[in-house]
Amino acid sequence: MKQIEVVAAIIHDDEGRIFATQRGCGDMKDGWEFPGGKMEPGESPEEALKREIWEELETRIVIEQLVQTVEYDYPKFHLKMHCFWCHIESGRLTLKEHEASRWLSKNQFDCVDWLPADRIVVEKIKEQARRHKNMAAIHSKDTKPEMIVRRGLWKRGFRYRLNSPKLPGHPDLVLRKYRTCVFVNGCFWHGHHVEVKSEKGEVKSERGEVKSSECCKIPRTNREFWVAKIRRNQERDTEEQKRLAEMGWHCITVWECELKPSKREDTLTSLAYTLNRIWLKDHAVVGQPYPDFEEEGANYLKAAEE
16 A cells, blocks of 8 residues: 655644634545655755645744554555644634635534544644643642541641741641641652652663653653653752741641541641651750769769668
8 A cells, every 4th residue: 555654733722712714625525634645765854844834824833742642544555644733823823725714613623524544643632632621620729638637637726827928848747846848749749659750860660661650640642741840840849848948947847648438547646646656756845964073973873882
């Protein structure tokens, strides 16, 4: 079967819409696709895409990142298509080879008849949009794990302040009496038991991927982005807690997985025990050793025994 390698531009605007074009000729006339075309010998995918968009649309684009490489068997050929996120640098998207075009919002992706290979890319974009929506819905404050810790400590008689803006990292709970800051961390966002950095670089599995953990599953989609994000969060956590320690604060991290129903009471009891130990240590009376006088030395004790 004939092999064809092409590139395609997923051009988006500031409103989150994507640009689609309709074929004007050929076997797949009237089908909708992402603009692009065949790679020429010696061209990189990025070079080919910039050239094709200029030839087809008289527009200069900025290529952001690879979205997906799709392979699809059409009746007469096997297609390999490299698809990139792009935005317009200059130009007006003038149609020179296509019969129509549309800017499609997220809820309009299915309003046109996509070609089969392009449909695969559209589903990928829709999946990423759903994931982004789910991630955006996660609150950074008053999360369920944080509420569990707050209620558990309050029940045990501890009082605290929330999200102190004056301290590095804005700790979730600040207990001034105990000179302690408590961070309630989500396992995914802070990479619990995930090592993404070591002295020699990334810690990888035999397959060459950063290792996930039982409570932090790194998505395979856009994996490099998530690894970099988790790494930044871990580095920021370390730096903020180091600064707090220099200011004389104790730092305690409570992980989301430690607040599951089967572990919750043990975790909260251990947290209360640690806080009490810190208070007792800070308020312990340091006794002075009893002075050793000469007349109360060994001879005195021996005489007493006699």
